[in-house]
Amino acid sequence: MITTQNLTKTYGDVTVLNIEHLEIPKGQSFGLVGNNGAGKTTFFSLLLDLIEPTSGHISNHGVQVNSSEAWKPFTSAFIDETFLIGYLTPEEYFYFIGELRGQNKADVDALLAGFEDFFHGEILGQKKYLRDLSKGNQKKVGIVASFIGNPEVIILDEPFANLDPTTQIRLKGIIKNMAADKEVTILVSSHDLIHVTEVCERIVVLDKGQLVKDIKTEAETLKELEVFFGG
Amino acid sequence: MLKHFLTLEWKSFFRAASFKANLLIKIFMVFGALYFMAVFLALGVGAFYIIEKAGWGDPLEIVNQFMIYYLVGDLYIRYMLQKMPITNIKPLLYLPIKKQLVVHYSLGKTLVSFFNWSHAFFFIPFSIVLLIEGYAPLGVIGWHLAMMALIFSNNFINVLLNSKDRLLYGLLGLAIVLGLAQYYGLFNITDYTAPFFHILFQQPWTALLPAATLVFLYVFSFRYFKKYMFLDAGLAGKKSTAKTEDYAWLNRFGNLGTFLKNDIKLIRRNKRSKTSVMMSFFFIFYGLLFFTGSIETYDAPVWKIFAGIFISGGFLFSFGQFVPSWDSAYYPLMMSQNIQYKEYLSSKWYLMCIATVITTILASFYIYFGWEAYLAVLVGAIYNIGVNSYLVLWGGAYIKTPIDLGSNKKAFGDKQSFNSKTLLLTLPKLILPLGVYALGHYVISPAAGYVFVALSGCIGFAFKNAVFARIEKIYKKEKYKTLAAYKQKA
Structure with a gap:
């Protein structure tokens, strides 16, 4: 369970995020949507303790993220390319993350075997460093790396952007599978309303840092969102 | 136009x-x-x-x-x-x-x-x-x-x-x-x-x-x-074929080994870090200016220690002073992964110590200028490991310049790395050992000067855990500022 209390983030006199209260129960697949500058990445960065809250705090499974590091073993994320190490090959990167999360080579290999389709033969054994892969392939690596080590909370910022259509569809399948596992909380942000309504049980809309909608996904949700963003 | x-x-x-x-x-x-x-x-x-x-x-x-x-x-x-x-x-x-x-x-x-x-x-x-x-x-x-x-x-x-x-x-x-x-x-x-x-x-x-x-x-x-002015010809960046490397022999060191492996790859596969290692190699020969007597002002006895510190500490200064900036490109990953600051810092520390030992061995040709010359290098190495290794890690917490691993730009220092805190920290790195030596040399005997410097290195070494705890605290305090600074790509 992830609990947000009176969380604000201010730069100068601009408040970029202000969430009074938000609870994400364990096992939920949670979608965050909003226009540019709505505060999605800011929220995820606060959740990962990459920026300091101006006031308030977030607790991840009872651990207050800006005062203890105990949330790190069960939380993983892929936000952007700063989560990749450019001079490693994809294999080396996966093993590196694996070792940090207490997984040996065989464990990592077993996990990777399940993503052969997703990689589409463009990741493993390519004799390329991560820095030389295309943006889309880099993203695939980052997303799969965030699944290593049985994390209980997975945070993916804009996972669908930059991916080709086939991979987008496969990724949706993967996220849905994970969401079915009630041990794993998965947080996804996206600009694509169709994708996010398809994979998330719950959707929260941010606008200029404020929480403006909190919807349980149903058949009409997509229409509701389209009306909101269209008007 | x-x-x-x-x-x-x-x-x-x-x-x-x-x-x-x-x-x-x-x-x-x-x-x-x-x-x-x-x-x-x-x-x-x-x-x-x-x-x-x-x-x-x-x-x-x-x-x-x-x-x-x-x-x-x-x-x-x-x-x-x-x-x-x-x-x-x-x-x-x-x-x-x-x-x-x-x-x-x-x-x-x-x-x-x-x-x-x-x-x-x-x-x-x-x-x-x-x-x-x-x-x-x-x-x-x-x-x-x-x-x-x-x-x-x-x-x-x-x-x-x-x-x-x-x-x-x-x-x-x-x-x-x-x-x-x-x-x-x-x-x-x-x-x-x-x-x-x-x-x-x-x-x-x-x-x-x-x-x-x-x-x-x-x-x-x-x-x-x-x-060749096309994106895929003359303008294409150089792409090298990559080989997955294992360094399995480092596995026995646990998490420390994981970081060491990464650091070795970091050094070997990036232009900027390779230049730094090259520079530290040239530092070995810096002492020739002192021991051959080619520059008169360097003949005073205290300068021997100065030379010893530079000869054995080339890597420590050229690589160590930019910890943690070497990892600036993926610092958010390091900060959200399952990593203890202590292990991260320890691996950098071990890397510097290993490099110092290797340089000291390479510098053994100074025996040619007499045992005393090499003794200065040895004593310098002890001081580097015992004191300077902490100081560069400490100073690194305040140097918030992101490093572009792929280019040699600014390899010879950068304006931002000159702030008042890092300047203050160079005092104990270079001036203090000179003072300690001078104290022993002029009060007792030249040999006592060497003993004093070596001793201060050993004392520093003994307090490793306490010092590391302190450095860790500083890194934690500076974490958000560092992350923000690395985000602004120079």
Whole structure:
């Protein structure tokens, strides 16, 4: 369970995020949507303790993220390319993350075997460093790396952007599978309303840092969102 | 059109993130630059008289004799440091500008590089001295222009050589072998090259030959770049084939091994870090200035310790001072992964210690200058491991300059790394051991001086855990600021 209390983030006199209260129960697949500058990445960065809250705090499974590091073993994320190490090959990167999360080579290999389709033969054994892969392939690596080590909370910022259509569809399948596992909380942000309504049980809309909608996904949700963003 | 190009250059220079340093540091830099100019000028003026006074022979002939090494050395330095002209022209490709003009502009831009005009500080005063000393004016002018043409030819050779490692290292290897052969009197290449340089003086019209070479090289580079000015040809970044490496022998060190593996890959696979290691290798030879007695002021006993610290600490200073900036490109990953600061810092610390031990072993040739010289290196190494290794890690917490691993830009330091805190931290790194040594040396005996310095290193080593806890706290405190700073790519 992830609990947000009176969380604000201010730069100068601009408040970029202000969430009074938000609870994400364990096992939920949670979608965050909003226009540019709505505060999605800011929220995820606060959740990962990459920026300091101006006031308030977030607790991840009872651990207050800006005062203890105990949330790190069960939380993983892929936000952007700063989560990749450019001079490693994809294999080396996966093993590196694996070792940090207490997984040996065989464990990592077993996990990777399940993503052969997703990689589409463009990741493993390519004799390329991560820095030389295309943006889309880099993203695939980052997303799969965030699944290593049985994390209980997975945070993916804009996972669908930059991916080709086939991979987008496969990724949706993967996220849905994970969401079915009630041990794993998965947080996804996206600009694509169709994708996010398809994979998330719950959707929260941010606008200029404020929480403006909190919807349980149903058949009409997509229409509701389209009306909101269209008007 | 040229006006547009020039305003672009102007803006890129003055809007660079690193330019916004504070006034004091700018003044500092200007003085530094003036100092070096003065030194080069003095060398240019003085070279003639130094050679004459030493009685080595005709100064011009001596300079000509070594000119071949000067040129090869210049080419090597350029290859390592000079930036290629092609990097900034991508955005110009699709604009309605003639390709020809873009190529002329980018090649022309390399001409105003520091690597070209800095040579003038030697050649102009040297030539003027030649004129004053009554050498034939026409000959001196011919020689001077020919030298300038050769320097600029080097500029274009470097442009063409770009990323042809093997060729350059071959050339460099050849130069070193020839240099050694000359030193031991086996074979003297300068017997063959010196006359060529001297003809430029004796028959000034021959200066046309280097000039023609320069024109040819310019035309050749121009054609070459015009032909290959496509994103997938001349403008493509170099992609090396990667090999997955395991370093399984490091697994036994647990998490520490994981980081060490990563650091070794970091050093081996990135241009910037390779340059740093190379620099630390040259530090080993820095001590030659002290122990050969070639500079008089360095003969005072305390300077031996200074030398010892520099010889064994090259890697510590050139690599260690930029921890954690080496990981700046993926610092958010490191900060959100399952990583304890302590392990992260320990791995960097071990890396520095291992490197210090290796350099100390490599530096064992100082025994040639007597046991005392090598003792200074050993003592310096102990102090480096026991005290300086902490200090560079500590200072690193305040240096928030992101490092671009793929380029050598700013490899020789950056304005932002000069802030008051890091300056304060250099005091204990260099001045304190000198003081400790001086205390022992002048109060008791030279041997006591060494013992004192070594002892302070050992004391530092004993407090490793306490010091690490403290450094860890500082890193934690600086975490958000560091993350924010790394986000602004310089």
